Amino acid sequence: MTKAIMIQGAGSNVGKSLLVAGIARAARTRGLKVAPFKPQNMSNNAAVTIDGGEIGRAQALQARACGLEPIVDMNPVLLKPETDTGAQVIVQGKRFATMKARDYGQAKAKLMPHVLESFHRLAATCDLILVEGAGSPAEVNLRAGDIANMGFAEAADIPVILAGDIDRGGVIAQLVGTNAVLPEADRSRIKAFLVNKFRGDPSLFTDGAAEIARLTGWRDLGTLPWFADAWRLPAEDVMDIATRAGGGFKIAVPRLNRIANFDDLDPLVNEPDVTVDIIEPGRPLPGDADLVLIPGSKSTIADLADFRAQGWDIDLAAHIRRGGHVLGICGGYQMLGQKIIDADGLEGPAGAVDGLGHLDVITRLAPRKTLALTQAQHLKSGLDVHGYEIHLGQTEGPDCDRAWLSIASRPEGAANTTGRIMGCYLHGLFAADGFRQHYLSGLGATSTGLGYEQTIDAVLDDLGAHMERHLNMDMLLSLTGDIKTR
Template sequence: MTKAIMIQGAGSNVGKSLLVAGIARACVARGLNVAPFKPQNMSNNAAVTADGGEIGRAQALQARACGLDPIADMNPVLLKPETDTGAQVIVQGQRFTTMKAGDFGTAKGDLLPRVLESFHRLGQGRDLVIVEGAGSPAETNLRTGDIANMGFAEAANVPVVLAGDIDRGGVIAQLVGTHVVLSPTDRNRIKAFLVNKFRGDTSLFAEGAAEIAKRTGWHDLGALPWFADAWRLPAEDVMDIATRAGGAFKIAVPRLSRIANFDDLDPLVSEPDVTVEIIEPGRPLPGDANLVLIPGSKSTIADLAHFRAQGWDIDLAAHIRRGGHVLGICGGYQMLGQKIIDQDGIEGQPGQVLGLGYLDITTHLEPNKTLAISRAKHIASGEQVSGYEIHLGRSTGPDTARAWLSVDRRPEGAASADGRVLGCYLHGLFSADGFRKTYLENLGARASAAGYEAGVDDTLDALAQHIETHLDLDRLLGLAE
């Protein structure tokens, strides 16, 4: 039977996703056949899989670390928040239903057989499955019916390593406190701990680590220093999106309330002469922006209202009057049109809303979701790109006659008459070095055309070596059952 180990966190955002990616890459370097698995995830930053489903973006990165194509079994339950209290539920890659948080709390136990089915299927023929938890097992109020942390670990009989985040402070309390609140059964399932995001000399924490080990009885796997190049890897959590200063060319990105599939920003951030500035709610779009990029959204109509509530519609009008350029991707593309029609009430009450009006298109939201991995061409330059589509709805209208992409030999996207406002449904196009260079230089920016994809793999290799150097990986793998 395939061995497995689970990395859980003493809190959210302690670095579990990158830990799993780095451990996986280190195991591959050792010659092991490894796969990542996350039983339940919550993220609007999804990836389209080779088998036609969608999973969390972190699991796609972890699959890449393993040298695998992402498949739906790597993340069998994905929650995509649509409101503050409700989410779309994706099961084994496909839309299952939409639920309120309270309803999911009672229904999640019914999904455990599907989760275990994916786990066992994924493990067939592999040396190791590395499992990532969600949130923290210390949230004992969520233990009944749990499929994300200890509930899964118990059902699948998987040992656990608990990670703490010392950068937030209080890491001894994080780890020892988790030990205190867990039931004896769950407590005993944790075999070891590690401390992540350490800044400075890790030997200075030796006494702290000994205190944790004494109070919990868990093995100490070490303290992992801060990995400075983490920003070079695609982020999954919306909280990881941050302004990154580069050169004089400025791209302003409004942080939508339901921002989704924001990995479009990662290759732009990698450009040394480009500054990507995330505009938080309550702040105006900067007057010195060269490009305003409106990203994807899980709830386009709600985010359009959010956009207007910040006054960003007024700022955008001023930006365009000054001769600025605009790019909308997926939900951002839909917002730039004349109207969004939701006859079926997919995003709320049935009806229609006026768009921002900079593209002469109308979007009809439809229940069938488009999920596709596509190869495309930038029509003007002939540059090849590849990416993915993940959206509800179709957009039609006069400006689609000025499609600027050809996706699998069909026209895609729309452009205003003066060419300064563009939109499309294709995510990931900036990962293509040649297109990114052409696009930015046409707007007056200097672009490096550095190998973005190769840089991601180089960073994964560096992360794996970082983990090999600072953690007791032999002991961690020895704990796998």
Template sequence: MAKAIMIQGAGSNVGKSILVAGIARACVRRGLSVAPFKPQNMSNNAAVTADGGEIGRAQALQARACGLDPVVDMNPVLLKPETDVGAQVIIQGKRFATMKARDYGKQKASLLPPVLESFHRLSRQHDLVIVEGAGSPAEVNLRAGDIANMGFAAAANVPVVLIGDIDRGGVIAQMVGTHAVLPPADRALIKGFAINKFRGDTSLFADGMRIIDEHTGWAPLGIIPWFPDAWKLPAEDVMDVASRTGGDIKIAVPRLNRIANFDDLDPLSAVPGISVEIIPAGRPLPGDADLVIIPGSKSTIADLAHFRAQGWDVDLQAHVRRGGRVLGICGGYQMLGQRIADPDGIEGPPSEVAGLGHLDISTVMKPQKRLALTKATYLPGGQSVTGYEIHLGHTSGPDCRRNWLSIDGRGEGAASADGRVLGCYLHGLFSADAFREAFFAQWGMMTEKYNYEAGVDTTLDQLSEHLEAAMDIDRLLTLAGVVAQG
């Protein structure tokens, strides 16, 4: 059996992704070679990998916690929702098809071989693989053909630790109820449990741990207190992107229906003195924003219609008239132009729509997706930027002649004549501290110095120490078949 442990949740958003990152960092600090793995993920916040594919952003963070470059084997199946009933299916980093949920349900069992192939490849290369489940194993109606939870655990013979979220309430029912509904073979795969997001004195839940133990027979591995600095780590779900208020520089970000690759916001949220406000549907863009960022989108034309339905197009016009600044990234960049054409129906029915009209550019969707890790130069100040491109579509027009980035001598981005509206395809810009400071300084907005990348690594170390103090990591390693070190 491969040396591995699987972290599953008694529900969605119980903190599995962060826990895997923290446990991985703790094991690396003990001297183990560790890799993360998630058989199936659903997220529009993807990372471009060193081997030229894409995986979920959470697995890229977990790879960082392990001291590894992300590779496609860490997340062999990625679902990127395009509509309420369909998603783009990425297999081992490459686009496979766009499917409706019902069709994918019929297809998913056939994806187990590439999932196991990726898992075993990682297992041969590392001392330990820490696997993250998706959703909850208690969704027994989805058990047939499952590759995300117990279906994978059974096929790969990987022991499971179940995580409950006490912050939601009803955690005893979460755990005991999961035990009750699982078939015996799946139930036997769960070897331990832990309770996450506890606020206050953990000793007050000692009886709760005993009750869960008595009803399930699973080994109690600890009560994990709330980790208040989790917001400093890159978020996979837009719901986890923290609106940080109180800074002198105010940035407004409309929450698009199919918002994608919004990790551009993480370093801005982390910088003292910058307020990042995520604007939900139904609320206007604030009139006092210094900068409006229109983020990436998995379905640009559909999200442009959503943008207009909220009246944000009118708000943006008023913002520009007042002298406000606008930055569009990827899909947001496309929206700022004069038109968007999708003649081949790549994102939906073939169509052509008018853009927001703030940049003199046009975009035509193309079948070939561009995936690239990219180094660029910020032309106004000469600062270096490292980021990534992940998009469909080709953009051209007069405002592209006012490009403000250079990639291997090629101009990237566009700017309006007055320089107040900018757009580009490059994600990850604001992780570069020197660029971030220069970008705001050109408009007279002085930001505090902050080393974002070092801050992420410091937070991962603090998270690992937090888990070492709260969890029985030695017992977890024993369950995984690894001799505890430390």
């Protein structure tokens, strides 16, 4: 009989995604066949799955921790914010609708059958499902129709572990306060708690943990010290994007308002000779940048307007005049062109907007989304690269005659006459060690050619060992409940 348990948080960003990945790797090391599941995720950092859909990148990392390829059933509902009040709703990997937050609040209960269908289908393939909640169950104002936290736990009839974050302070209040505001039925579903992100000697929190256990009646699974190598793993939450100081080669990355699929940065962050400088709104693009990398965007036209509002268009032009290099990926590629034409009003009012004008290309947005895992070749070096495409629209123009990638004999990408300004739709290309080393070396950076994929697996192994060392894994696994067949 397949078992399951749900990790919920006493607040947002308490480390649920990493906890699930680490516990999954630990359970897999014990010989269990494990799968991750998140009923509802909100992220513009999506992963393309082998079954042709998209899910949150955290579930793709968790699948990797389990030794599995990611599939859409691991994250049946994905919300991709497009504005401050609305999001694209992805159901079982495919676009379902674009909704305002209030409309989604009324509609989400209708998605529960899809969520449970995916959950039970996944359960048929493994021994244990580790379920990740979203936000916090203490948001009792959102309980009606909930599919992300206690609403799902009740519908699937599975037990819950509650995680608190001691790094932000007030962890006793986080956990005990959650206990206080939950209705009895939800409160009784929580079987244990854990404390995450402790800096220093965890034994110093022994009395605090005992007090939480006394006030809630929940079992104590342990206190996890800060996991120092977490930054090496692909991040999903935009809040986790931060400047990472390395060596003297500086890559400036403007933090777009709707930045998407920023996993392109992860292999670069791991390069010791490279500093990836995330340029927050209000900061100019630095004059000493060697490369400006414009990342993907969920709302390219809106982010292009914001790019100009920040004055980054002026900074970028100055960077180019100084002989600097520019790379645009996906939405960033579209922005670098002459125009973006949105005849169907997919990103707002129908019409066309001027691009930044640094590549002689035009992008036409279209309703059909390109969504594919992709193998490609770098034309100049002959090196293989791999990644994924996830975009609306097609880009054409004279600079596409200088395509620098080939996908199944199809030219991909564009470059200006100097070769210093380039763009493409392929996300994830820097994960290929040989290409990354070739590209950076060509710009004057020293690349170690480190095995990026091997680094990720090594960190996941360390994370699993971290869980075994500091959590009571025997107790945790004993709390899992059998999944009832429908």
